[in-house]
Amino acid sequence: MTPERRALADARDRLGRDMLAWYDRNGRDLPWRVKGGPHPDPYRVWLSEVMLQQTTVAAVRDYYRTFLTLWPTVTDLASASLDEVLARWAGLGYYARARNLHACARHVAFERAGAFPETEAELRTLPGIGAYTAAAIASIGFGHRAVVVDGNVERIMARMFAETRPRPGVRKTLGDYAAALTPDGRPGDYAQALMDLGSLVCTPRSPRCAECPWTHDCLGKKAGIAADLPAKAPKVDKPVRRGVAFVLERDDGRILLRRRPESGLLGAMMEVPSTDWRSDAWDTAEALPHAPTLAAWTPVPGCVRHTFSHFHLELSVLRARTASGTNVEGTWADPARLDDHALPAVMLKVLTLAFGPAGTASGGDAGSDLGSSSSSDSATEAGSRARAGTH
């Protein structure tokens, strides 16, 4: 460590006091947060931290409230079925989190009498709880000293110590810096203070250094490179995959859905049946043998574009009606009750393209013919509205 960095680390107690003072004045008011009070319920800390993994506060807010209303304790959550939990998680993304959340709840409720473990080491053994989340629960939920290292903390430390090596290789070093600056007092508040500083002041682009309690100690600011840190590895282009989705409507207006495999992309979520998703475009004639049943499949104008974490998807949609006796594998869903099902955003877009936005006058009506002139753009926007309207 350079002498400059050594001196910075030696200023730990003063920096900790300044950070906590800043938090007392500027800390955000969030549904899962208790400012200036006792430690919050570890269940609530855990629930919010899992939802916040790689996800914005704005996206989490309503989901958190819904979960807490439906399931006020970890035992309530553990008593729900996986399908119920997935249906309520639908739209939030990274669905392995929901599967792990359910498994973790069952473990805590039924193997530990509803009490979360307090130590990072024990927390780490639970499904969906890694190094960050374990430290967050230990500090925020139990008041134990723990070094919380998430994306915000990495960014703050990279700037404070003017660390120019790129992530993720430098992660361990940034963790060492974070440990050197973590004070002994008020562990939960300090952890949350760093989150808030990262979201309000030390932001990825255009940091507001004038508002930062650490601005006079920041080696990145002193060097004039704070805004450029942390260095990021070059991004790789996402490939495009293409497929054909089959929206099958029964005479009574219900729609055929299927459950996806338990793991992998959108694992255990519901879907509209479709072909494989591959790089080559599909011919209608080539796609038809993949349809769930023989029927008069008609193209729906427009297409669904959706971006996953690692590829773009373009789905064209075929639609057909079938007699009520048709025997196919899957579930016949009432289109007026789509939020009862664990439908990821991409599948909501498919149904919106085929039928129009849920909640419109004819939406879900057996004879409706909405969406006949939908463009891909309107399908995307309508899909967002449909999801937003369910919360």
Added chain:
DNA sequence: AACGCGTGGGA
């Protein structure tokens, strides 16, 4: 260790 894994909002 590197990669697979979603989504909606903001610049």
Added chain:
DNA sequence: TTCCCAAGCGT
């Protein structure tokens, strides 16, 4: 419009 992401975890 297009790009960039945001409080990571599991394998």
